Amino acid sequence: MAPAAPDFPVGLRVLVVDDDATTLKIIEQMSLRCRYRVTTCTEATVALNLLRERKGCFDVVLSDVHMPDMDGYKLLEHVGLEMDLPVIMMSADSTTSAVMKGIRHGACDYLIKPIREEELRNIWQHVVRKIWNENKEHDHSGSMEDSDRNKRGNDDAEYTSSVADVAEVVKPPKKRSSLKEEDIELESDDPTTSKKPRVVWSVELHQQFVSAVNQLGLDKAVPKRILELMNVPGLTRENVASHLQKFRLYLKRLSGVAQQQNGMLNAVPGTIESKLGATGRFDIQALAAAGHVPPETLAALHAELLGLPATNIMSPLDQTTLLQASIQGLKHSHAEHTVAYGQPLVKCASNIGKNFPPSILTVNGTSSGYGGWPSPNNTIGSVRPNNSVERVGIQNNNMLMDILEHQQRQLPHQKQQQQMQQHQQKQLQHLPRQSLINDQSCSINVQPSCLVVPSQSTDTFLAVNSPASVNQDCSFGRNAIIDYSLLPQKSNNSFCASQFPGGDTKARGVIYRYTTSSNCLTGSSNGNQLQNSTLTFGAARPLPSLLPMSGRQDPYGFKLGDSLDQACVKNLGFVGKGTCIPSRYMENEIESSVSEFSQMKVNVDSTGDTLKGEPNFINIPKVSHPIIERYPSRGHSSIFTE
Amino acid sequence: MGVEEGVYKAKTGLPLWMLGLGADLLWADMNRLLGFLFHQGVLDEQFLQLQQLQDDTSPNFVSEVVNIYFHESEKLLRNLRALLMEREFSDYKKMGSHLNQFMGSSSSIGAKRVRNVCVAFRAATEHNNRAGCLRALEMLEHEYCYLKNKLHELFQIEQQRALAAGVRYPAPVQN
Numbered sequence: 166m167a168p169a170a171p172d173f174p175v176g177l178r179v180l181v182v183d184d185d186a187t188t189l190k191i192i193e194q195m196s197l198r199c200r201y202r203v204t205t206c207t208e209a210t211v212a213l214n215l216l217r218e219r220k221g222c223f224d225v226v227l228s229d230v231h232m233p234d235m236d237g238y239k240l241l242e243h244v245g246l247e248m249d250l251p252v253i254m255m256s257a258d259s260t261t262s263a264v265m266k267g268i269r270h271g272a273c274d275y276l277i278k279p280i281r282e283e284e285l286r287n288i289w290q291h292v293v294r295k296i297w298n299e300n301k302e303h304d305h306s307g308s309m310e311d312s313d314r315n316k317r318g319n320d321d322a323e324y325t326s327s328v329a330d331v332a333e334v335v336k337p338p339k340k341r342s343s344l345k346e347e348d349i350e351l352e353s354d355d356p357t358t359s360k361k362p363r364v365v366w367s368v369e370l371h372q373q374f375v376s377a378v379n380q381l382g383l384d385k386a387v388p389k390r391i392l393e394l395m396n397v398p399g400l401t402r403e404n405v406a407s408h409l410q411k412f413r414l415y416l417k418r419l420s421g422v423a424q425q426q427n428g429m430l431n432a433v434p435g436t437i438e439s440k441l442g443a444t445g446r447f448d449i450q451a452l453a454a455a456g457h458v459p460p461e462t463l464a465a466l467h468a469e470l471l472g473l474p475a476t477n478i479m480s481p482l483d484q485t486t487l488l489q490a491s492i493q494g495l496k497h498s499h500a501e502h503t504v505a506y507g508q509p510l511v512k513c514a515s516n517i518g519k520n521f522p523p524s525i526l527t528v529n530g531t532s533s534g535y536g537g538w539p540s541p542n543n544t545i546g547s548v549r550p551n552n553s554v555e556r557v558g559i560q561n562n563n564m565l566m567d568i569l570e571h572q573q574r575q576l577p578h579q580k581q582q583q584q585m586q587q588h589q590q591k592q593l594q595h596l597p598r599q600s601l602i603n604d605q606s607c608s609i610n611v612q613p614s615c616l617v618v619p620s621q622s623t624d625t626f627l628a629v630n631s632p633a634s635v636n637q638d639c640s641f642g643r644n645a646i647i648d649y650s651l652l653p654q655k656s657n658n659s660f661c662a663s664q665f666p667g668g669d670t671k672a673r674g675v676i677y678r679y680t681t682s683s684n685c686l687t688g689s690s691n692g693n694q695l696q697n698s699t700l701t702f703g704a705a706r707p708l709p710s711l712l713p714m715s716g717r718q719d720p721y722g723f724k725l726g727d728s729l730d731q732a733c734v735k736n737l738g739f740v741g742k743g744t745c746i747p748s749r750y751m752e753n754e755i756e757s758s759v760s761e762f763s764q765m766k767v768n769v770d771s772t773g774d775t776l777k778g779e780p781n782f783i784n785i786p787k788v789s790h791p792i793i794e795r796y797p798s799r800g801h802s803s804i805f806t807e
Numbered sequence: 808m809g810v811e812e813g814v815y816k817a818k819t820g821l822p823l824w825m826l827g828l829g830a831d832l833l834w835a836d837m838n839r840l841l842g843f844l845f846h847q848g849v850l851d852e853q854f855l856q857l858q859q860l861q862d863d864t865s866p867n868f869v870s871e872v873v874n875i876y877f878h879e880s881e882k883l884l885r886n887l888r889a890l891l892m893e894r895e896f897s898d899y900k901k902m903g904s905h906l907n908q909f910m911g912s913s914s915s916i917g918a919k920r921v922r923n924v925c926v927a928f929r930a931a932t933e934h935n936n937r938a939g940c941l942r943a944l945e946m947l948e949h950e951y952c953y954l955k956n957k958l959h960e961l962f963q964i965e966q967q968r969a970l971a972a973g974v975r976y977p978a979p980v981q982n
Contacts, residue, residue: 186875186878187875187912191857257911257914257922278911278914279914
């Protein structure tokens with residue numbers, strides 16, 4: 166199943182907006198070289214009108230930041246609100262603040278001039294990502310629909326047209342109707358059409374707004390009170406009212422998404438299972454099923470965060486399946502985070518309020534284990550091991566926490582880690598019963614550990630090993646990716662963290678850092694890896710995620726309510742150094758961690774062998790090992806036969 | 808090359824310039840000039856990107872773009888000078904946005920030194936440093952003129968080469 170027509174990016178409809186004719190000319194030529202259908206425009210206002218008049222006629226917008234008639238950021242906001250197209254900013258200004266601003270305003274990428282042809286060649290990924298996201302938002306049944314859509318893409322002579330179709334189909338009607346209001350409102354916002362002072366809802370302002378709403382409670386938030394709380398001179402009640410309206414719509418969309426995700430979870434497992442049989446494939450489907458997406462702006466942000474990593478990930482993977490699925494691969498990253506923030510939260514609320522606190526990871530794992538999710542979900546091998554681990558984490562939270570704190574302080578020391586491992590093993594032993602359910606799936610995940618640790622004994626396990634090892638061999642990076650993506654579909658069983666010796670751990674490490682609180686499980690194995698994560702950490706931009714998202718995540722906050730809060734508190738204790746992240750932000754962090762993760766993955770790929778040799782990685786396998794042993798073996802065989 | 812010349816000569820009996828050999832010399836001249844400009848940091852590899860974008864569908868692409876660039880830049884330079892000369896109170900913010908554009912276009916065609924001066928200039932505007940701005944403006948004008956002259960030279964050679972080769976602006980081939 167090829168994800169798209171073989172010449173997919175060809176014909177991509179690009180709108181380029183830049184007041185600089187030179188750049189415009191160059192980009193135009195480059196786009197033609199890429200065989201995009203390119204429209205150029207020197208004025209932002211003209212571009213905006215063009216976009217409004219010809220809705221659905223463009224796939225992606227490339228916009229300069231500094232333009233005399235309208236700030237690129239403003240254009241970005243309008244586009245984001247009105248037509249929800251991926252917008253890529255470009256500027257010669259490479260200062261962090263400028264880039265940050267772009268991200269905050271929802272740019273899905275920020276290119277620094279001079280734009281190179283290679284960069285331009287790659288922008289289609291944002292289009293695909295966006296569509297995936299929207300699709301997820303819209304349909305519940307995940308993978309099936311997606312594959313349908315892909316087929317359509319294949320059949321169509323021009324993929325772009327199918328893209329447009331999808332976009333058409335996908336757009337929820339309610340959005341249409343709300344569009345009109347926004348249109349009017351925005352129009353009046355437009356400096357060219359009106360003289361009245363317009364309110365620019367900058368990120369800061371929006372933040373104030375959101376915090377005011379939070380303070381009042383969404384239900385009780387009325388414009389007047391919000392206005393009082395915000396205490397911003399020049400802001401009128403009308404301004405606040407219209408913004409509140411938009412904000413509510415936005416929340417509604419968000420919550421719709423969350424629910425859909427819930428639905429998706431149930432629907433997906435079966436398909437995934439079948440896919441699992443063919444190991445290569447299963448990532449694709451996972452993608453298909455998983456790719457649910459958050460609010461568009463968030464999505465854009467993610468895209469931005471993930472953009473680089475995603476490409477990086479893909480490049481190392483040469484396997485045919487991956488190649489075919491390249492688009493999907495891109496999507497993977499999406500799926501990852503989606504899972505991270507979307508599903509777990511929802512489930513937590515319903516299933517396991519208490520468990521949640523320890524960590525996001527735990528939450529994921531818990532949901533599957535405790536929630537009594539149907540075993541089919543579990544079938545995915547990779548997920549399993551994690552689950553068990555995670556559970557352990559939950560149970561033993563207190564113990565682990567102490568240990569973890571230790572570890573954090575003395576990461577480098579292996580002794581500590583060993584202690585940790587011992588602890589964990591003990592703890593794990595307590596767990597076995599719970600983990601029984603999981604057993605079936607263990608196979609894939611376990612393998613890494615098996616490879617590393619010769620001592621493991623379980624009969625079934627051995628049988629499992631060989632297949633597992635194969636998987637790993639195939640591609641390190643890819644497996645890791647897959648796992649993440651699987652999560653959402655499966656019912657969020659687990660973070661899947663443990664499977665890949667290198668990759669996962671690192672990922673956890675990152676997460677660990679960010680969230681600090683969460684990963685008890687991770688904690689045990691992570692110690693060493695944290696170093697890695699630290700490095701990446703620097704590269705990643707922690708801030709952006711925090712700032713922009715706050716407003717958006719609220720919906721989740723509402724839903725989750727108490728459980729999340731508790732989580733936060735606990736987390737704080739853990740974290741210590743970390744940014745203590747209120748529950749709201751957790752989602753963001755996860756995302757960021759994900760992106761980092763992918764970056765890290767690259768490292769892993771390149772250095773894979775050496776890394777394995779290191780003690781850190783070894784540790785991990787051990788950790789998972791005990792768990793594995795506990796599991797009944799039957800699961801493996803069933804998986805593979807399927 | 809020598810061997811090939813001989814071969815062509817032997818085969819055709821035509822004068823060298825008709826065989827495009829004069830073009831070869833001009834081609835070498837061009838490359839020398841380019842190398843010189845690169846060495847001086849006047850241009851960077853983005854200019855090569857530009858050249859690679861030139862193909863049969865747009866045989867004059869580079870010179871078209873550069874002419875647009877000249878046109879825009881001169882406008883910007885005029886504006887900058889006007890802004891800076893405006894009494895005592897210059898609109899530094901506006902200058903900054905002009906400079907941003909200048910930076911963008913310069914970097915897009917690979918005019919490295921002009922771009923660098925723009926960066927310095929912009930820093931001066933950010934600090935409302937009038938003296939610094941004036942100095943930077945002069946440097947900018949100087950750099951710009953230098954670039955313009957050199958690029959004109961380059962295009963002239965290329966034109967001659969194209970004529971000599973009897974081909975209408977072929978894409979420069981990197982051998």
